[in-house]
Amino acid sequence: MSFEGQVAIVTGAGGGLGREHALALARRGAKVLVNDLGGAVDGSGGSVSAAQAVVDEIKALGGEAMANGASVTDWVAVQAMVQQAVDAWGRVDILVNNAGILRDKSFAKMYMDDFRLVVEVHLMGAVHCCKAVWPHMQAQNYGRIVMTTSSSGLYGNFGQSNYGAAKMAQVGLMQTLAIEGAKYGIHVNALAPTAATRMTEGLMSAEVLAALQPEAVVPAMLVLAHASAPTRTILCAGAGSFEAAHITLTEGIHIGLGEQAPELLAEQLAQVCDRRNEQVPQSGSAQGTLEVGKALAARAPTV
The missing domain is CATH 1.10.287 (Helix Hairpins)
Structure with a gap:
């Protein structure tokens, strides 16, 4: 499954799943723009060093990559990020919307600012990135967009009303973008991963976390980002197992x-x-x- 000659943008790629996505695409020939704000799990702080470290890994493997430290919540910065890829490599073939934060709390104790920020990062972050790549993908009559949804959105999870709402909203966005993108060769899908990352530390036992290596999710992303990808598909992946979810x-x-x-x-x-x-x-x-x-x-x- 080759991505030779293609250009990919992966958001939230400074660690965890995003890093694995970026490395996998690069290993299979894609030029990768590695985006990461470099903040904490709750979205605070920021540094381009996390993204640059992944870029250095890709270059050490003989691949081609660039770092970007934009927040996906910043529409102007996201536009500049996409332009950075286009200026360097002439096109954008793949967008993996992976950036996210957690601000978990039961709904009764949830602060509205925490609810709003999680929706802003996950949903509006994906909207900004999709909107910025859309005209380029239309013009080239080709594009692959992978949303990152979650079982918390599809099926619910205690303490994650904000995260679940934002993740299910990405599925709604996927459904319509897949319809609108069909005539331009733009396929839009969603990935629901179960993986051990810094966002899941403390939520699962050591034994379970050991089984849920982030790299076990990557095959599903590659299938959804490839030229042969379906469209309007929700793939679930974790511990080397794969399922499809349907509404x-x-x-x-x-x-x-x-x-x-x-x-x-x-x-x-x-x-x-x-x-x-x-x-x-x-x-x-x-x-x-x-x-x-x-x-x-x-x-x-x-x-």
Whole structure:
């Protein structure tokens, strides 16, 4: 699986998963812009030294790389980051949105500033990066964007309402960008990693952390960033295991209007939630199409 001649930007690549992503892409031939603010897990502080250390590793392997210390929350700095790659290498083929922070606390104790900042980094950081690479990918009729979602967003996790909301929002962003990017050859996917990084220290036992090496997630990223990548796919990866997550729609039922509709719905909720014959809609309009179709069928005269 080669990335020879391609240019990749990996955010949050100064350590952990991002570092592994950057190294893997470089080993397979990509030129890599290594972005990292160089801050603490909670987003405080900053230094380009973390990104530069990964660049030095890549160069030691015979690869080509540049460091960038922009915060993904800074739209102007993100635009300059993308331009840095374009000025040096002429294009951007791959964007891996990996940058993130944690400010965990139960919702009852959560400070709104902590909620807002986590959303700003994960969601708006991804938005800024996607927006900055988008015109370049449109112009070249090619692009691969990998969002980093999380099981905390897909399925929830105690103490991570801010992180979970931001991570699920990236899936929503992926869904629409994949639709809009299709005619330009831009594929957009999401990766839900489970890995031992400084963001997961203290959350898992030593034995579990030992099994969850960050490099075990990398194959999923490479598949989603490659020329042969699918689009609108959520791959889950951890400890060398891989799964796909889907947002599905059940077949449901038609109840119609009327004063007793709430009671009828409550009585038949189990049938509404029955997962037999569920589908993975190709766009948001599929929900309306299904609902209107059932309503029209219910009105059709019986023969």
